[in-house]
Amino acid sequence: KAGVTQTPRYLIKTRGQQVTLSCSPISGHRSVSWYQQTPGQGLQFLFEYFSETQRNKGNFPGRFSGRQFSNSRSEMNVSTLELGDSALYLCASSLVKTGGGGSEQFFGPGTRLTVL
């Protein structure tokens, strides 16, 4: 069974630009969560989608947004990039809605975003 895939794997952008990252979950998984990972803050939750609806959102500014499609694939968008947005962005999928009882999340390889 194929794992979680994320594209692109690497991105270099400049301040003020916007970026869209893509995530394809494991086949059959309907819940997708996004995380930002930096050396100083560790893994921080961005948002979670289930059946095309945002179920949870972390403490990030409105420049960070996402969506989920009917095939469970998800995208996240960051507008007006700042230097501090440089990070590894991770997508994770799980079999059921995360509040539905301890379902494990399986992570993709991440997208490394560098903002210059």
Place this chain on the structure above:
Amino acid sequence: EDQVTQSPEALRLQEGESSSLNCSYTVSGLRGLFWYRQDPGKGPEFLFTLYSAGEEKEKERLKATLTKKESFLHITAPKPEDSATYLCAVRSGYSTLTFGKGTMLRVSP
């Protein structure tokens, strides 16, 4: 607010030298404690889920245990390929995962 603290931040072991990693947590109603392994430049790899105090799970040289306040990841006779960052995360209620900052383990031959 859920909180997870992992210790130590970094651990260096000799091959074969057993040790334990700690994950202390504060949650209102634990609905799962998760251990992940992360290699540099890669996404976290799922290891274990624990649900209730007293539960234990094993996989090769790793054994995870859970009490009401903390979890331990015991590493028995580690090998260099066990070198990685080990992450602990908790879920409470209908929230998503809250991660600790991890323990970076280095095993020297």
